[in-house]
Amino acid sequence: MAIPPEQEQSARLEKPQAFVPPEITYMACAQCGTQIAGLDGRYACSGCGWVNEWTEGHRHLPETLA
Numbered sequence: 001m002a003i004p005p006e007q008e009q010s011a012r013l014e015k016p017q018a019f020v021p022p023e024i025t026y027m028a029c030a031q032c033g034t035q036i037a038g039l040d041g042r043y044a045c046s047g048c049g050w051v052n053e054w055t056e057g058h059r060h061l062p063e064t065l066a
């Protein structure tokens with residue numbers, strides 16, 4: 001066994017099976033100031049097309065686990 005039981009368990013928690021619904025968050029658009037809603041700190045403004053960096057999100061994207 002190369003993986004200690006403790007490490008194996010934490011890896012399992014990050015799999016898609018342990019899905020937690022995204023949290024809806026709000027902020028003012030950095031470009032035009034419109035109040036916009038986002039998921040987990042990720043925003044896209046419908047007024048001017050501004051989007052924030054995905055790295056500003058509160059959680060990692062599922063694809064980053066692969």
Ligand SMILES: [Zn+2]
Pocket residue numbers: 029030031032033034045046047048049050
């Ligand atoms: Zn905007």
